[in-house]
Structure formats: structure tokens, C-alpha cells
Amino acid sequence: xxxxxxxxxxxxxxxxxxxxxxxxxxxxxxxxxxxxxxxxxxxxxxxxxxxxxxxxxxxxxxxxxxxxxxxxxxxxxxxxxxxxxxxxxxxxxxxxxxxxxxxxxxxxxxxxxx
Amino acid sequence: xxxxxxxxxxxxxxxxxxxxxxxxxxxxxxxxxxxxxxxxxxxxxxxxxxxxxxxxxxxxxxxxxxxxxxxxxxxxxxxxxxxxxxxxxxxxxxxxxxxxxxxxxxxxxxxx
Numbered sequence: 001x002x003x004x005x006x007x008x009x010x011x012x013x014x015x016x017x018x019x020x021x022x023x024x025x026x027x028x029x030x031x032x033x034x035x036x037x038x039x040x041x042x043x044x045x046x047x048x049x050x051x052x053x054x055x056x057x058x059x060x061x062x063x064x065x066x067x068x069x070x071x072x073x074x075x076x077x078x079x080x081x082x083x084x085x086x087x088x089x090x091x092x093x094x095x096x097x098x099x100x101x102x103x104x105x106x107x108x109x110x111x112x113x114x
Numbered sequence: 115x116x117x118x119x120x121x122x123x124x125x126x127x128x129x130x131x132x133x134x135x136x137x138x139x140x141x142x143x144x145x146x147x148x149x150x151x152x153x154x155x156x157x158x159x160x161x162x163x164x165x166x167x168x169x170x171x172x173x174x175x176x177x178x179x180x181x182x183x184x185x186x187x188x189x190x191x192x193x194x195x196x197x198x199x200x201x202x203x204x205x206x207x208x209x210x211x212x213x214x215x216x217x218x219x220x221x222x223x224x225x226x
Contacts, residue, residue, distance in 0.1 A: 035216070042218035043158070043201075059215070090157045102148065103214070105157025 006091050006106035014114050019078045021109045023091030031094045032074040033103065034058075034066065036087040043090065049074055081113045118202045123221040132189040134220050136202030139183045147178060147185045150201040152219070158201060162187070189222075197224045 004025040013019050023032065034046040035058075045058030047066040055066050063085060065077045074093075078085055088110050092103040119137040126132045138147070146165050150158040151173075162169055164176040164185070175188040189196055201219040 033214075040218070043216035045214065092157070102160050102163065103150075103158075105159065108155070108157055 004091060004093050004104055004106045006089075006109045008109060009107065010110050012112045012114065013081050015082060016080050019081050019111065021076045021078075021089055021091075021111070023074045023076070023106060025072055025074075025091075025093040025104075027093065027095070027104075028071055029093035029095040029104075030071070031103075032068065033092040033094075034064075034074070034076045035090045035092065036060065036085075037090060037108075038087050046076065046089075078111075081111075083113050085111065086113045087111060118204055118215075118217060120200075120202050120217070120220045122218065123223070125223050125225065126192055127225050128193055129191050132192050132196070132222060132224075134187045134189075134200055134202075134222070135184055136187070137184045138202070138204045141182050141204055142206065144206045145182075145204050146206070147176065147182075148203045148205070149174070149176065149187050150203070150216070152199045152201065154198075158199075158216070161200075192222075192224045194224050194226065196222065198222060 007022045030051050033048045035043045037043050044060050046060055046064050047058055049055045049068040052068050052071050055068055068074050088108050090108050091106040094103040148163040149161050151161045152158040161173050162171055162176045164178055166178050169176045177186045199219040199221050201216045203214055
């Protein structure tokens with residue numbers, strides 16, 4: 001199916017564990033993004049990638065690691081999860097051919113860190 | 115990137131027209147204005163984008179005055195399903211994606 005998919009949709013983990021959230025898009029968009037959304041903060045950018053093997057920090061990168069070995073995948077890893085990383089995580093992709101600020105978002109991954 | 119300011123929340127009733135204004139005093143010459151809509155438990159979705167004057171699509175209209183220091187998203191005859199958070203973003207076109215800042219948006223509540 002075409003689109004952008006995130007997995008898992010829901011995840012409960014414990015403090016200190018490693019967690020990886022997956023993001024896959026089928027459009028071959030150049031750009032991919034990871035945001036987190038918390039009450040009172042709106043959407044905050046964690047990391048973004050302009051192309052395979054090119055990534056850059058966003059507003060709140062601490063505690064997260066990303067990689068982009070293939071254009072279609074952009075996993076987000078919490079190396080040692082903390083309670084403050086409990087949040088809803090959204091992946092997005094976009095291509096400048098469609099307009100510089102037009103992103104398509106996934107359905108989100110709700111992460112709870114106990 | 116130009117900073118944007120939007121009302122935190124707005125209330126409306128079904129059938130009314132809703133206008134959400136976004137202030138972006140520091141907008142640059144090559145910046146475009148983009149609006150997203152987010153329903154509960156879903157990711158944001160693009161609804162409209164413009165540079166100047168007026169843009170209209172099947173979902174909304176976007177009004178941009180000549181000085182471009184603000185923009186207004188207009189939703190005609192809202193229904194309960196228009197209850198959502200609306201985000202205004204400002205950024206350049208044709209330079210690749212920037213580090214887009216969504217902010218907290220405007221929470222629109224439509225009542226019967």
C-alpha cells in the first residue's frame with residue numbers, strides 16, 4: 001500500500017530499555033522527519049533527513065538516534081528510554097517537488113515509558 | 115524562519131464560517147504560508163498553501179494581505195468534523211525543506 005506507515009502504533013516499555021520506532025514511506029520522498037507531540041508543546045522536531053545517509057538534529061534531539069540507510073526507512077531509536085520520552089511520535093515525509101512545506105504524516109506511535 | 119502567532123483556541127457552531135488568523139510579522143520575501151489540520155489521534159495533514167492574495171480549495175480558503183504579515187484561514191460552514199487543531203507555518207519554497215516549526219496551533223471546537 002502506498003503511504004507512510006509507522007510501527008508499532010502503541011508501545012509500553014520500561015526506563016532504561018532501548019526502543020526503536022519504525023517509519024516507512026513508499027513515495028521515495030527525499031525528506032523524512034520525526035516529531036514528538038506532548039500536551040502543551042505542540043509538535044516538536046526531533047530529527048530530520050534530507051536524503052539517505054544525511055540526517056540533522058531538530059529542536060529536541062537529546063536521547064534519540066536516527067539512521068537513514070535507505071530512502072524509504074527512517075527509524076528512531078531511544079537508546080535508554082526515560083519517562084520524559086513518553087509521548088506520541090509522528091513520522092513525516094515530503095518532497096520539494098510538491099512544495100517545500102508540504103509534509104505527509106504517519107498515524108503516530110504512542111510510547112509509554114514506565 | 116519567521117515566527118508565527120495564532121490564537122490558542124476558538125469556538126464555533128455548526129454552519130458558521132470560521133476565520134483563524136496567523137501573525138507572521140517577520141515573513142521573508144520567499145516564504146510561503148502553509149496550514150495543516152490535525153484531528154485527535156491522527157497526524158497533521160496539509161490543507162492549503164499560498165504566497166499572496168487568495169487561495170481556495172475544496173477544504174478552505176487562505177487570505178493573505180498585501181503586506182503578508184498575517185494570513186487568515188477561512189473554513190466555510192463548519193461541521194462537527196472540523197473540530198481539530200490548525201497549524202500555521204511559514205517557510206521558503208524551492209530551497210528544500212527547512213526545520214519546520216509547528217508550534218501549538220489553534221484548537222477549534224465546533225459545537226452543535
